[in-house]
Amino acid sequence: MEGTMATVLLLPLLLLALSWWAWGVRRAQMQRGLPPGPTPFPVLGNLLQLQSGHLDRVLMELSSRWGPVFTVWLGPRPAVVLCGYTALRDALVLQADAFSGRGSMAVFERFTHGNGIAFSNGPRWRTLRNFALGALKEFGVGRRSIEERIQEEASCLLGEFQAIVGTPFDPRRLLDNAVSNVICSVVFGKRYDYGDPEFLRLLDLFSDNFRIMSSKWGEAYNIFPSFLDWIPGPHHRIFRNFQELRVFISEQIQQHRQLRQAREPRDFIDCFLDQMDEEQQDPESHFQDETLVMTTHNLFFGGTETTSTTLRYGLLIMLKYPEVAAKVQAELDAVIGRTRAPNLEDRARLPYTNAVLHEIQRFISVLPLGLPRALTRDTHLRSHFLRKGTFVIPLLVSAHRDPTQFKDPDHFNPTNFLDDRGEFQNNDAFMPFAPGKRMCLGAGLARSEIFLFFTAILQKFCLLSTESPASINLTPQCTGLGNVPPAFQLRLVAR
Numbered sequence: 001m002e003g004t005m006a007t008v009l010l011l012p013l014l015l016l017a018l019s020w021w022a023w024g025v026r027r028a029q030m031q032r033g034l035p036p037g038p039t040p041f042p043v044l045g046n047l048l049q050l051q052s053g054h055l056d057r058v059l060m061e062l063s064s065r066w067g068p069v070f071t072v073w074l075g076p077r078p079a080v081v082l083c084g085y086t087a088l089r090d091a092l093v094l095q096a097d098a099f100s101g102r103g104s105m106a107v108f109e110r111f112t113h114g115n116g117i118a119f120s121n122g123p124r125w126r127t128l129r130n131f132a133l134g135a136l137k138e139f140g141v142g143r144r145s146i147e148e149r150i151q152e153e154a155s156c157l158l159g160e161f162q163a164i165v166g167t168p169f170d171p172r173r174l175l176d177n178a179v180s181n182v183i184c185s186v187v188f189g190k191r192y193d194y195g196d197p198e199f200l201r202l203l204d205l206f207s208d209n210f211r212i213m214s215s216k217w218g219e220a221y222n223i224f225p226s227f228l229d230w231i232p233g234p235h236h237r238i239f240r241n242f243q244e245l246r247v248f249i250s251e252q253i254q255q256h257r258q259l260r261q262a263r264e265p266r267d268f269i270d271c272f273l274d275q276m277d278e279e280q281q282d283p284e285s286h287f288q289d290e291t292l293v294m295t296t297h298n299l300f301f302g303g304t305e306t307t308s309t310t311l312r313y314g315l316l317i318m319l320k321y322p323e324v325a326a327k328v329q330a331e332l333d334a335v336i337g338r339t340r341a342p343n344l345e346d347r348a349r350l351p352y353t354n355a356v357l358h359e360i361q362r363f364i365s366v367l368p369l370g371l372p373r374a375l376t377r378d379t380h381l382r383s384h385f386l387r388k389g390t391f392v393i394p395l396l397v398s399a400h401r402d403p404t405q406f407k408d409p410d411h412f413n414p415t416n417f418l419d420d421r422g423e424f425q426n427n428d429a430f431m432p433f434a435p436g437k438r439m440c441l442g443a444g445l446a447r448s449e450i451f452l453f454f455t456a457i458l459q460k461f462c463l464l465s466t467e468s469p470a471s472i473n474l475t476p477q478c479t480g481l482g483n484v485p486p487a488f489q490l491r492l493v494a495r
Contacts, residue, residue, distance in 0.1 A: 040072075046074070078390075101121050150448055161460075206305050218481060260273060309482065316488050322463075370395070400432075
């Protein structure tokens, strides 16, 4: 009886407390100028509404009620979500400077401490980005020399494929190695053999981290890092993997210090060391040892994982839609033939192939939520006044699934990028590399690699699946930071 009475008394108090919390949240939203959104719970925020593992999908569903600019609470932190092409354009393109800050992600913050290019801000970010763009250009990125380097690596990859023709295999490691070797040639000044055990270990670390950060554990860590630090789980492996990568990069830097000739740079690391020498007397210099380690890691990871994942997903999609692969191969045969290697100039003469590659990237949205932004100053967006420092989620997948921009947004359909005459037709809503000032540093390199590796493979091989096309599942194995394709077996037949 006493327990029942206590329950009767506590229930109104609990409801009163929740009402007070909801009123406080609404008041805080109004004071901060935050857009409206679903009412959060104490401590948890909107996590009960945000189904873990499908955050991108749930956010798009919430947008149908709250509009293209709305607020969700990730635990105790509010986040402004940009959903749909026009909202993303209005913010990231038309107000590029205001939305050029990088929002903090706990999983990266613990490792980088805001260092490097991807997760730095302010003068440090601008200085490092401008330096990196110049250094990468000096070593061929955006020029004919990097195209030749990709073609050489594609030839090596085809040789590896030829050795296992007819045998089912998982293409992940070979694609990782090929893609990573391109950026390694720029950053480290060398490539690695496909059987190099140390390098294979590093590629596995990248893949493992991308998978965990895209899982429920990765999502949870970014929301409650202090709590998750004490909870057992696979998220702890992220930081062990990061440390192993740090050791490898530090060893590479030390080798460069011992062998380099000042002002005669062989690669990106040499360029950075030269800049460190020039600014060693400047106490405000951004060119420090830790910055070099983090910047190298950013380029190494960024130049490997998303491009390799795109290619792997692309091959899986071709297995699902063999008629599309056949049409790509027919166009390659007609324009290039089967003896000459594809080059970037061919892209303009391959409208269907170009459309397929764009549709692969649109359909998979490899980074569905993009990387978070933070406002660098107070600004207005639509009817909302947003304060400096506001955490922003640019929901890139929402542009790719926007029915006002693509005629068949929910299905894989290359005609999304073809006009009525069958010619390639670009679309401003296509933004896999994120628009604005925070566009991916290696976007041009990634586009070149995706085109040259994909066309080289389909020029030489027919792709066969170990299961029927109808039974192939394209649903991501993990979706969070990235959309990770399900594992699959591929069998190649020489054409």
